[in-house]
Amino acid sequence: MIYNPQKYAIADERMKPFIDENEIHDILNNTQPTKEQVREVIAKSLNKNRLSMHETAMLVNTTDPELIEEIKQGAKTLKEKVYGKRIVLFAPLYVGNYCTNNCKYCGFRTTNRKQVRTTLSDEQLIREVEALEENGQKRLILVYGEHPKYNAQFIADSVRTVYKVKKGNGEIRRVNINAAPMDIDDYKTVLEAGIGTYQIFQETYHKETYHSVHLAGKKADFDYRLTGLDRAQEAGIDDVGIGALFGLYDWRFELLSLIRHVNHFEACYNVGPHTISFPRIKDASEYDIDDKYKVSDEDFTKLVAILRLAVPYTGLILTAREPENIRREIMSFGVSQIDGGTKIEMGAYSKKEETQNLDKEQFKINDNRSLGEIIDELLENDYIPSFCTACYRTGRTGQHFMEFSVPGFIKKYCTPNAMLTLAEYMEDYATPEVKEKGEMVIKKNLDEMDNDKIKENLLERLNKVKNGERDLYF
Ligand code: SF4
DSSP states (O other): OOOOGGGGOOTTOTTSOOOOHHHHHHHHHTOOOOHHHHHHHHHHHHTTOOOOHHHHHHHHTOOOHHHHHHHHHHHHHHHHHHHTTEEEEEEEEEEEOOOSOOBTTOTTOTTOTTSOOOBOOHHHHHHHHHHHHHTTOOEEEEEEOSSGGGOHHHHHHHHHHHHHOEETTEEOOEEEEEOOOOOHHHHHHHHTTTOOOEEOOOBOSOHHHHHHHBOSSGGGOHHHHHTHHHHHHHTTOOOEEEEBOBTSSOHHHHHHHHHHHHHHHHHHHSSOOSEEEOOBOOOOTTOOOOGGGOOOHHHHHHHHHHHHHHOTTSEEEEOTTSOHHHHHHHHTTTOOEEEOSOOOSTTHHHHTOOSOOTTSSSSOOSOOOOHHHHHHHHHHTTOEEEOOOHHHHTTOOHHHHHHHHTTTTHHHHHHHHHHHHHHHHHHHTOOHHHHHHHHHHHHHHHHHOOOHHHHHHHHHHHHHHHTTOOOOOO
16 A cells, blocks of 8 residues: 555644644554665665655664664764764753643652652752853753743743853853743743743654543643644744653654654744654653553664654754663764753752652653763763854754755864864863863864864864863854
């Protein structure tokens, strides 16, 4: 049976629910690719072309170990082509865990009486940001439960407070948001505070499953959440992040749904999401999910490689939910952003909390290394740790970002900017050992540079950083 996309087309699906489960099951059940077809799809992606849902399903339904290895190798090659060796670093900062929703996989769920509820005061927020800046962080994502306390004005005010905190050479240059869906006017309030990406995870795109795990509160409304980032785009937020919580339903269905979501944005707003996140369910206080759809490490690494090939220009975010070994393996497949030195208890950065208490946190994290340890490992593996925020601050976001990144120009900017932010980190925060490794990585990448003009400019700016200047970028 030939898959016919027109059969499922929705006229002008802006702010309309767009997931058709029959379409996704149809594709998954009717796609049995040959070896040649799988190799053609990988080759298409390596030419930096987006993959259709049908082509993505070909990779998803591939079970031949040899071909799966080719998929992973293809993802590695594509990552090098589009992103070079840089890995962008950020830290999550939980602001408040009051929540009126009842999500069965979350420690913050409203029925969890064991959860210690906290909202950071301005003073506490400032202390947290100072502690993060003292570690060398430059990019944060602020996280909030869904509660009337955390309305648009509260979120906007907390973003402004974060940007005002300066500690030595420390400053936060980009603040992303992970919060509940809003109405258009509320998004405008948050946008005016100068946010970067607005992230909303659908958690699961399978409606029946969605309703079985979201038992109460506004989050129980599947369609309002699904169209949440449409309203953000309508409000002028063209930098959005999507995601699914893998382990709630069949990962193959969720993966194709994420691609369908990307198609939706491109069709309606002429730009895909800035980032895709693919968290796997982890232990949490009062956690109540059976592991019927638990995703194995083998399938997880495969799905990330497929995502990389399917959406070459969308940032992929891998968090400290995953343990070191999984992070190490997956990073080579095309992850572009990771968190480092992560603590998710409210107030834990300034209190230097070392142990996790799930009755004060949303879920269990499995990579508790400090930012310095993560940077050390990145340099050991020839990556360039980056705190770059240049695109965001020069207006290269949304459609403009795509115009810039698609032809591959971004590599000409990403790598030099990554090296400039690394040089800052080495001057202000690195141990002598890490600084030495950083200098070797910078020298190696300078030697590999084929554009003398940029190389000359970069060398000049690296010297300025050595002499105390900060925040230089292309
Ligand atoms: S997942 Fe989010 S909305 Fe659901 S209970 Fe947790 S904090 Fe609240």
